[in-house]
Amino acid sequence: MITLLDLLRRTEAWLAQRGVPQPRLDAERLIATVLGTNRLQLYLMYDRPMADEELDALRPLVKRRGEREPIGWLMSTVGFHDIELAVHPGVLVPRPDTEALVEAVRAAIGPVPGPGEADPDARCFLADVGCGSGAIGLALAAADPRVRVFAIDLSDAAIACTKDNVARLGLADRVAVLKGPMLLPVPEARPIDWVVSNPPYIPSDDLLQLEPEVRDHEPRLALDGGPDGLAVYRALVPAARARARAGLAVEIGHDQGPAVRALFEAAGFVDLKVLGDLAGRDRVVIGRIPNPSSGS
Numbered sequence: 001m002i003t004l005l006d007l008l009r010r011t012e013a014w015l016a017q018r019g020v021p022q023p024r025l026d027a028e029r030l031i032a033t034v035l036g037t038n039r040l041q042l043y044l045m046y047d048r049p050m051a052d053e054e055l056d057a058l059r060p061l062v063k064r065r066g067e068r069e070p071i072g073w074l075m076s077t078v079g080f081h082d083i084e085l086a087v088h089p090g091v092l093v094p095r096p097d098t099e100a101l102v103e104a105v106r107a108a109i110g111p112v113p114g115p116g117e118a119d120p121d122a123r124c125f126l127a128d129v130g131c132g133s134g135a136i137g138l139a140l141a142a143a144d145p146r147v148r149v150f151a152i153d154l155s156d157a158a159i160a161c162t163k164d165n166v167a168r169l170g171l172a173d174r175v176a177v178l179k180g181p182m183l184l185p186v187p188e189a190r191p192i193d194w195v196v197s198n199p200p201y202i203p204s205d206d207l208l209q210l211e212p213e214v215r216d217h218e219p220r221l222a223l224d225g226g227p228d229g230l231a232v233y234r235a236l237v238p239a240a241r242a243r244a245r246a247g248l249a250v251e252i253g254h255d256q257g258p259a260v261r262a263l264f265e266a267a268g269f270v271d272l273k274v275l276g277d278l279a280g281r282d283r284v285v286i287g288r289i290p291n292p293s294s295g296s
């Protein structure tokens, strides 16, 4: 008989031998996934004997993690902002850094009105370009009942994953999932207030230097921003300027603030801000469409 604690130690040692960066944490996450519980509950179950079926379910997950598949693909859900997302293989695992973009957009839209404070029919239409798992648009929709989302991606895996998460979170009446490039899938007649995006922004040559989870597994379409990392911003910023009624907010690499800000400026966005993440590195550029009546 093997207890949960024995299994945890063996799994940790096996993952450590394969160079997995946080072997204890990942061993806990995988065992918790198989047992259908959360990591913290495991501490109360150390003496629990493990059943053969549980060991059979764990083995392939541990093997895949040893091959450096992203941990988010092996867990049932990943926490992002205030929601839990399923992340299918082939889809970028949402990063905590991206929560800075969600918070910047929430601040720009303004606080959720209390009961009786505002027009109950108020709507804010967002286009999330490159939605991946749906992280940004779904976190914003879950946090604010005014928000309606067009979640857009080029990748079939991302579209399927976002649809799965829309259903899990019960947001189907406020989120449309659309396949195609940039803003093109949103019919011309449909209004868009804010465009939000965490586009691919890693310079192509830098991809080879990334950790194996990213370099060997996560999709290149989600990461590769062309020779200088800015290719998608060059197309997205003018496209958003032409369609959005309120503004554009994008995630950036830590050293891309000045270049992306310049693209916003050249397209005619105003009230530009470069905002930091929790570590204090530049992470978000946000700008507004000028108000025609004020001349700004």
Ligand SMILES: C[S@@+](CC[C@H](N)C(=O)[O-])C[C@H]1O[C@@H](n2cnc3c(N)ncnc32)[C@H](O)[C@@H]1O
Binding pocket: 092, 093, 094, 095, 098, 129, 130, 131, 132, 133, 134, 135, 136, 152, 153, 154, 155, 158, 180, 181, 182, 197, 198, 199, 200, 201, 221, 222, 223, 232
């Ligand atoms: C860095 S990932 C971001 C995923 C998700 N928004 C997040 O923050 O976790 C970029 C996503 O953009 C998609 N993508 C890349 N080029 C695109 C394009 N031209 N139009 C729409 N989506 C694109 C990729 O398939 C990928 O899902």
